[in-house]
Amino acid sequence: MSKRVLILPGDGIGPEIVREARKVLECVNSQFDLGLTLDEQLVGGAAIDATGKPLPDETLAAAQAADAILLGAVGGPKWDSIPDFAIRPEKGLLGIRSSLGLFGNLRPAILYPQLAHASSLKPEVVAGLDILIVRELTGGIYFGQPRGVRVKEGGVREGFNTYVYDENEIRRIGRVAFEAARARNKRLCSVDKANVLEVTVLWREVMIELSAEYPDVELTHMYVDNAAMQLVRAPKQFDVMVTGNMFGDILSDAAAMLTGSIGMLPSASLDVNGKGMYEPCHGSAPDIAGQGIANPLATILSVAMMLRYSLAAPEAADKIEAAVSQVLDQNLRTADIMSAGMQATSTSEMGDAVLRAL
């Protein structure tokens, strides 16, 4: 039976970068005879403009039916002032994550040797960097109830959110992280704030319980403030990090930026069966949208992750990754990773170069 891939270009630079990634996916689809069928739908701000909703029913149904999803990015200033909090581009993204149960977010932070100079950190601090951040994506304070803004006695406005995890949610993401560590360098650092927040006391307890099943993996614990410091000070001390939704949002972005080339980093969001949504780590970058200068490589590398994790096509994934490395070796650079002596390359030229390398 043919597998279905849903493509969600989204907002900002989303459509431009996804266009290139789609070309790459179509290319390997025929090269490897994968028999994938591709569909495309609206999400985020683009969906609000067309239908009034960030996640139209049709998009959700297509996402549910798909075997894998490729997302560009959502959001932008155009929709920031919509007063109704339920009608924001981000709600489209959060809605897919939650409705599809995509709880396991894998965010690699890898420094490409060709781009070592791009980091704001000293070369010796980041050379060879290869961290995997495993972030819980469908729970925690992002989805906890109760939440809202209410008016207290005396007419005083009060905002509130709830940070909540039960042991099953923690164990589920913990397993993803322990398995990932087992397949890598067998070191897992769990990040919490167990000296202040009870919810993370439970987090730490469950991680310790779980570690009994993974005697080959070394489990350590770190407070989130220290983790933020250690990422800046000596990031190569980490192999795999696991944490909740909010801390993961912050730490994975900091970790990605250590490489200096966030335009290169893909991510995967997986459900219990390995079905997933794949997207670049960078956002919709509305300031450069429509200019044809965005870097499509993170999205192209997201296609590779998709082929490996959700579509059982690891050879096609390897080939795409090799092709990306090759275009870097050819000194082709989009603006975000440009440096002296390199060849300035547009979004579509970069996509074409990857196609040639394939």
Add this chain to the structure above:
Amino acid sequence: MSKRVLILPGDGIGPEIVREARKVLECVNSQFDLGLTLDEQLVGGAAIDATGKPLPDETLAAAQAADAILLGAVGGPKWDSIPDFAIRPEKGLLGIRSSLGLFGNLRPAILYPQLAHASSLKPEVVAGLDILIVRELTGGIYFGQPRGVRVKEGGVREGFNTYVYDENEIRRIGRVAFEAARARNKRLCSVDKANVLEVTVLWREVMIELSAEYPDVELTHMYVDNAAMQLVRAPKQFDVMVTGNMFGDILSDAAAMLTGSIGMLPSASLDVNGKGMYEPCHGSAPDIAGQGIANPLATILSVAMMLRYSLAAPEAADKIEAAVSQVLDQNLRTADIMSAGMQATSTSEMGDAVLRAL
């Protein structure tokens, strides 16, 4: 009337570094005829060991009676496994902050030119760095109710905390930040996660309302994940940042680490009247406690902040800061800031050097 300073050495390296800072305080006390009386009490793990409680009544009463408090640091692995969450060293610190209403936490991240090489970031990225992070310290998820770990139906454990702010709390810390920005470079960046968390939607709203009173200060907003990235990418873009308790904990530690010399950074925690607690940004560092190698300069600089903000003795503060700069110029270095060609200096030698410079 003589002013009272309460000294709380705390745990780990706390007693060692506070000893040097106390010598410095006593020196300027007589040099400038400040008429300060000094008292010392237990807090944190040291207080648990002696009294069973992290914040004994006597300590709290002394803190309430004092005009300013100098704290070393609290916590350590020795007390990490105490099952009762109320009897942790950190609860002593949080108890003082909360009981005394020390809501305004000022955390400067300054790069000392003499220590420029110590940063893990490239010199051009951090040279001249001077950021002030203003963190709300008595509200948010640190203190929100309800909180705890409960057992749900089916025997499933669930942990929960509440992230809550009302508009008065936000306005109060907002004013501190706007005033600080006004006295500096007039740029304030408010950090939130208003695309996901309602409590920070209110935060952003109140900051915008407040900005009408500070037309001379430029207010911008940034999502916390982006703020973590921007601190790594280009920290000098910031002047003053303001954020809630949890985000402030993470971002201020990351910002401090950008300097590479967290052993140099003081902090202040102020109430509505300018009474405050002063402490180094680094923690209790139990791994090096008792070896006489800890850097006392952050604590000595905390004394300077105390003299300036709570004790109306700005000349004494200036003199201490100049003395610290002088010992750095003399190439004296504790282990944490040591580099080739510099002179290795112990904790007490460093304190004595500052005394000589005074």
